[in-house]
Amino acid sequence: MTEVPAMVSDPHAEQRDAFLDRMLKSASGVFDIFSVYLGDRLGFYQALAQRGALTSTELAESTATHERYAREWLEQQTVAGILEVDDGAADGALRRFRLPPGHAEVLTDRESLNYLAPLTQLLVGATRPLDALLQAYRTGGGVPYVAYGADLCEGQASMNRTMFLQQLGHEWLPAIPDVHARLQSDPSAMVADIGCGAGWSSIGIAQAYPKVRVDGYDLDTPSVELARANAAAAGLSDRVHFHVRDASDPSLTGQYDLVTAFECVHDLSNPVGALRAMHALAREDGAVIIVDERVGDTFTPTGNEVEWMMYGWSVLHCLPVGMAEQPSAATGTVMRRATLRRYAQDAGFRDVEVLPIDNFFFRFYRLLP
Numbered sequence: 001m002t003e004v005p006a007m008v009s010d011p012h013a014e015q016r017d018a019f020l021d022r023m024l025k026s027a028s029g030v031f032d033i034f035s036v037y038l039g040d041r042l043g044f045y046q047a048l049a050q051r052g053a054l055t056s057t058e059l060a061e062s063t064a065t066h067e068r069y070a071r072e073w074l075e076q077q078t079v080a081g082i083l084e085v086d087d088g089a090a091d092g093a094l095r096r097f098r099l100p101p102g103h104a105e106v107l108t109d110r111e112s113l114n115y116l117a118p119l120t121q122l123l124v125g126a127t128r129p130l131d132a133l134l135q136a137y138r139t140g141g142g143v144p145y146v147a148y149g150a151d152l153c154e155g156q157a158s159m160n161r162t163m164f165l166q167q168l169g170h171e172w173l174p175a176i177p178d179v180h181a182r183l184q185s186d187p188s189a190m191v192a193d194i195g196c197g198a199g200w201s202s203i204g205i206a207q208a209y210p211k212v213r214v215d216g217y218d219l220d221t222p223s224v225e226l227a228r229a230n231a232a233a234a235g236l237s238d239r240v241h242f243h244v245r246d247a248s249d250p251s252l253t254g255q256y257d258l259v260t261a262f263e264c265v266h267d268l269s270n271p272v273g274a275l276r277a278m279h280a281l282a283r284e285d286g287a288v289i290i291v292d293e294r295v296g297d298t299f300t301p302t303g304n305e306v307e308w309m310m311y312g313w314s315v316l317h318c319l320p321v322g323m324a325e326q327p328s329a330a331t332g333t334v335m336r337r338a339t340l341r342r343y344a345q346d347a348g349f350r351d352v353e354v355l356p357i358d359n360f361f362f363r364f365y366r367l368l369p
Contacts, residue, residue, distance in 0.1 A: 028080075035076055036107070037120035044073065045099060045107045045117070053086055053096035067093075111162060118158030125152025126316040133320055142323030145220055145267075152317070153223055157198030160262070164200040169208020172291075172364065175357050179287050182257050183209040189257040192217065192281050194247055194274065195264030199227025199240070205260075206240045214240045215256075217247040248277035256281045262291045263362075265343070266335040267318050269325040275347035279369065288349070288367040294359065295334045306361055310334050340365060 010016070039045050047062045048054060054062070056071035063070070074097045077083040082103060086096040099107070107117045129147040136143050174180045183189050183205070189212045193202040196216030206214050218224050227242040234240075259278045268274050278288050296304040303311070314333035322328055331339065341352045344367050355364040 031076075032080060032082070033120050033123050035073065035080070036082070036117065037124050038073060039077065040107065040117040040120060044070070045104070048083070048097070048099040049104045049108045053098040055093060055096055057093060059097075110158075113162050113166065115162060116159075118155045120155075121151045122155030122159055125149055125155055126313065128152070133316065136320050136323065140323070142269075142325070142328070143317075143320035144324040145321050146222075148317065148321075150222065153198065153220070153226070157200060157223075157226065161198075161200045164204035164262075165207065166204075168201060168204040172357055172359075173205070173208070176287070176289070176355060176366070179258060179289070182287075183212050186211065188213055190255055191215070191258045191260065192247065192252075192256040192278075194259065194261040194278060195267075196227055196242060197223045197264075199224075199230045199242055201260065201262045202227070202240050202242070203231055203234050203236060206236050207234070212239070216240065216242040217245055218242070219244060219246070246277075247281060248273065250280075253280045254283050257283055257286045259286065259288045260291070261289075263293070265290055265340065266292055266331045266333055267321050268331070269322050269328040271329050271331060271343045272346045275344055275349065275367070279348050279367070282369070284369075288369075289355075290340065290365040290367060291362050292335055292340065292365070293333055294361055294363040295336055297337055307334060337363075 042065055043063045044059060044065075047059055051058070051062065056074055057067050059065075059074065060067040060070040071092060074083060074085075074095075075092075078085050078088075078097060083097050084100055086098065088095065090096075105112050106114050109115050125148045128149050128151065129143050132143045132147055135141065173183065183191075189209070191202070191205055191212055191214040193199075193205070193214055193216040196202050196218045197220075199216050202214040202216040206212060216224075216227055218227070221244050224242045224244045228237070231237050231240045231242065259281045261274070261278065265271050265274065282288050293306065293310050294304075295307055295310055310333040317333075319330065319332040322331055329343075337352070337354065344352050349367045349369060351368045353366040353368055355366055357364040
């Protein structure tokens with residue numbers, strides 16, 4: 001009698017199957033991001049939040065879109081668990097879809113710290129120049145910021161807007177007593193906001209401290225134009241000014257009581273040069289504050305709570321942007337404390353102090369002259 005050979009089990013089957021499951025869940029997440037992007041940009045969520053349950057025809061009419069596309073999107077969002085349907089058994093054109101209240105805050109409430117719809121715009125922008133990104137990985141070059149388009153610029157601005165308006169001048173800066181006191185005192189304090197982007201950090205400071213005057217500096221013209229429009233809409237054009245200008249201009253030396261840089265030092269090809277310029281901008285008794293990502297002090301195989309996200313931004317955007325100009329420090333999003341300290345000391349600062357401000361994503365640094 002022929003003996004049947006025993007089946008040999010695959011020692012990697014469990015690991016393989018777990019990874020297959022992860023990849024499928026990741027694909028689901030990608031569809032969530034891009035379909036939410038469509039819903040946000042087309043005004044679908046806003047219409048559902050304002051009008052309640054809608055049919056595909058009503059949604060299309062209220063957003064000037066095509067009914068067939070609206071219906072497919074409504075059904076996809078329901079299957080994905082983002083929307084709810086009143087009667088799933090009804091005819092397609094008669095089904096009414098609604099946005100759950102808890103989801104509405106995340107997707108439509110611009111003033112909520114839980115507002116995450118701009119994250120989808122930011123991610124779409126980060127994936128826009130994929131062909132150029134592939135080329136950069138092969139050649140060691142970079143991808144210029146402008147290649148990422150308006151979605152990345154506007155998405156990042158909208159993601160930070162609420163934090164800068166609600167927390168920067170009301171929680172973060174008040175936690176630095178001497179800076180807080182100077183921003184409230186006479187004569188009016190002068191603030192330089194380096195890498196100001198769409199200007200919400202500058203606007204947040206000016207709103208919280210009615211006496212200050214803020215100059216925002218950025219080399220990206222569309223960002224500065226957006227910042228100027230935001231300041232005008234906030235009624236702050238008399239105290240907040242934005243400049244497409246290199247802040248290292250010697251004529252600006254020693255003019256500012258506070259110099260800030262929010263989430264931009266790690267993007268720079270020459271961070272030491274930028275920090276040297278910030279050192280020069282500050283008055284003798286002025287303060288220099290850097291806000292960057294709250295990454296771990298050393299690399300670990302699992303990372304800390306935020307590094308999965310920070311490495312993601314770095315792979316797609318921050319490192320390629322920093323590599324667009326050569327020579328480059330090639331920092332990337334995951335700028336650890338020791339790296340910033342080295343940059344700061346090379347720029348002429350004595351040391352770097354980590355401020356006792358608790359934030360899940362950010363770490364706050366004071367550069368000591």
